[in-house]
Amino acid sequence: MKQRNGSIQQSKLKQAEKLLQRYEMDTWLILTREGSDPSMPLLIGVRSVHQAAIFIRQDGQHLALTSVSDKGNYEGTGLFSKVVVYEDSMEEVFQELFQELSPAKLALNFSASDHLCDGLTQGLFLWLEDVIGAESLSSLEISSEKMLKELRSLKTEQEIERIQQAVDLTTDIYDAVFSQMACGMTEIEIGQLFVEEMKKRDVCNGLGNPYDPPLVCAVRNGLAHRKPSHYQTRPGDIVIIDFSLKYQDYVSDIARTCYMLKPGEEAPPEDIQRAFDTAIEAITQSIYELVPGKKGFEVDQVGRKVIEAAGYPTIRHSVGHQVGRATHDGGTILGPQRIPPRPEVEGVIQPGEVYAVEPTVIQDDGLPCILVEENVLVTNDAPIILSKRQTELVTIKKNQVI
Missing domain, CATH: 3.40.350.10 (Creatinase/prolidase N-terminal domain)
Known part of the structure; x- marks a missing residue:
């Protein structure tokens, strides 16, 4: 080691x-x-x-x-x-x-x-x-x-290998947690599932204390950077999870969205599915633009345009940021231009950088919110998606995942 x-x-x-x-x-x-x-x-x-x-x-x-x-x-x-x-x-x-x-x-x-x-x-x-x-x-x-x-920003081959391992462990833990999640669990209970899976694999959280749970937010209970609460999930809830995992000093940053099915439902309601599809399309378009020579704000504009064109509020944060030794690893940010100028969003994207890409549908008053986040490596050719993409909304019944 x-x-x-x-x-x-x-x-x-x-x-x-x-x-x-x-x-x-x-x-x-x-x-x-x-x-x-x-x-x-x-x-x-x-x-x-x-x-x-x-x-x-x-x-x-x-x-x-x-x-x-x-x-x-x-x-x-x-x-x-x-x-x-x-x-x-x-x-x-x-x-x-x-x-x-x-x-x-x-x-x-x-x-x-x-x-x-x-x-x-x-x-x-x-x-x-x-x-x-x-x-x-x-x-x-x-x-x-x-x-x-x-x-x-410019990762060596060994750094990329470690980030990939962190990403693989993260998606593996997501799969394990989704197989155990059930409607009726509290946000804290869902977060604890992640903690137990980290301990099984001898890894830790990439943010905060080693065995802190990830961000777990039922949209109805408020979407923010906060710790999981005692809120008990119920049918019709959208649950957003944002999880960073550390492996040998390198981290992932991956978010997923779930829907708790109501009795008799086989699929999410149309408004929730539409919000999810919009976020996924924004991610796809942003990744397509993540090529050497582009500036950070140019990629942000692409993802932001997809969200706004669908009639949703503009994204409240940047479309993406770098990951590496830190969950927010500095350097070029995929964010909007502002006055006064932000040097980070004017940065030029280069091969060897790894980005967390997360154009998001965020609304108030309990309306559908979707956060999906993928980790992507910039190369001289096409971008390489390091994470196993979420392209379908995870739906959860009271006792099992569909």
Whole structure:
């Protein structure tokens, strides 16, 4: 396991070297303590207890400056040409190392819009400013945001394999839960079915605590990002489930919609079926547009148009987002253009990115709402749907699935 984790991080550092060359930056500095920077799991795989400085270099001679107690963790990665240690205070050793490297440009993890690229805390920035001088830092610093977005977005072969495994486990759990669901269960009871299936497979939730249930919402009880409630499902209910699963540090994000049949019904009512069909068509059209060179907002426009043309309210969220190490993995978002502009929706779609695609029918006052979400890999050819698509509304009787 450790070897495979290391190989992923080794490949991400190779990507980083190429990006430094492309953007003509010689040094990328990551300052971290107590897991403060979200780029560390992706690039290094070490959670520093004490303050540490990581120097990623264009020439591949990467360095780590760390405390004595953290030294072994950094050396164990095999990623560094040198691991330098400080004992009481890092300032003096950092200054010596910085002068030795003498960077011409210094990439730092700060961003005005992407939290996954904004790992340099204000306190550590002020520390750096004090150690090397505000004027000197101002002449060197540049945001690493462009590089870090690409590193998170463009998945290696091993990363795609892990996402695929997470997706397969997710759809497998959905199948298992649907075989057990019955009208009359509470939202909490349905959520607990997912927890038990995760435990059976030794996997955990990709959002929140490891054994948190997924989002389980009976539309009649209110559709929102909330925990399952004691609401008891009854005939005629639409139940929406949104589930992210983590497998070896990579996640899925897949949503499904069910309908609780009323006595005597063999199929959902026409208005519910029509809402479902509209959502599925919006997903299909969005996936078709998910090709290299398109911008995020262009894909959003396609899915949004299908929903609106059918007479439903416009989508309240983005049509899609990236998944990877995080359920919302940053980078380009399939969202609408706004004023002021959002850099993420202006991003260009690239091969190797994985998106959760979810154009949704959302209405108020208990009217039909549908959420179906699929995970899709962008390639130079056609998009590859990683998840087993939901193309039919799951219908549930009191005691069995149809």
